[in-house]
Amino acid sequence: MTLAEILASLFPGGHAVAVTDGLVSGDGPFEGGRLRVIGIDGDTPLGVEGALDLAGHVLDAVRAGDRAPILVAVDSDSQRMSRRDELLGLNECLAHLAKALLLADRHGHPTVGLLYGHSAAGAFIATALATRVLAALPGAAPSVMDLPSVARVTKLPLETLQEMAHSTPVFAPGLDNMLAMGAVHAVLDPDTALGPQIRDLIAALPERDERDRLGRERGGRPVAQAVAEVVAGQVRGG
Template identity: 75%
Template sequence: MMLAEILASLFPEGHSVTIADGLISGEGAFRGGRLAVIGIDGDTALGVDGACRLAGDVLDVVRRGGRTPILVAIDSDSQRMSRRDELLGLNEYLAHLAKTLLLADAHGHPTVGLIYGHSAAGAFIATALATRVLVGLPGANPSVMDLPSVARVTKLPLDRLEAMAKDTPVFAPGLDNMVRTGAVQAVLDPDLPLADQIAAVIDAMPEDDHRDRLGRERGGRPVAEEVAAQVVRDAALG
């Protein structure tokens, strides 16, 4: 599903969403109010400039007040691994973007990630995974790290990793694996109005992050919930 189709399904009454240099920004009428949209389109890599622009868009929504929901639509490459971006401290810019989404959430703005294309690594973590809830569309291809990169880091043969990925979704790429680990809450139906489906996601939004529980229930991360709980208990003991 292309971005233009997504926007038409989200905003049948029209919208002001624009795309410039692969970055999405704007809003449209939604449930008697507005829905703000930011994101990345066209498999664009996310660098320091893009992260700053998207973070600024999120902060603008927060400054206006209210409880305007924010949709983060993603079809990106990974982070831009250029010499310039790395020397400027790309990791800090990506962290800043993620923090603005957490800030918006803390101020009462429902944040929903929508992965409709590719995304990977830091760009995926700082955008779609930084929202309260992440949903996907059929055909999306997210990954935290592709298997050839995992092979280089772990020094394990690629064919062995490909075999392991069939039974171990926690590091395997692809939408189905992200659903099994709980990272993606649900896959939307492109044949139904996306406005209604996103509204339903917002209405059912949990009060806290329950992705580790979903991962346990779906068999993709069987021990993450208990490990996280143990860390919290140990931290509370000082």
């Protein structure tokens, strides 16, 4: 689905969501209130200005105090790979955006990611993965790092990683693997109105992050939950 089709399905009566230079912002009527929408469209890389702009919209929502849900729609490239952005502190700007979404969640704004295209690396982490739950549409293509990049970092042969990816989802990009790891909570039905599906996701939001549990149950990350619980227990005990 294109962003226009998604918005038409979410807001059949019209909306005030616009796209400027690949950045999505606005809102529309939803369940007797408003659904705020931010995001990235058109496989756009996320740079310093974009991260700060999106974070600003999230913080404006928190200041409004209405606890309106926030949908983060994502079809992005990775973070912008430029020396300029790196020198301006792109890593801090991406972290600022992620923390703004976490702040909104803590202030009662349900945050839902909707991955409908590509996304990778820092842009994926700071947007889609920073929401309470992440949904996707069929055909979405997420990755934290592609296998050639993993090969360069780990110094392992690409062929070895490709073989490992067949049985270990953490080594492989793609929607099926992200679903198995619990990073993607659910895949939505594009042939059914998206509004009720987003409403149901919000109604069933877990009280805490459940990605580890989903990864264990789906077989994508069988030990992550146990390891996280041991670490958390040691921190509390210390």
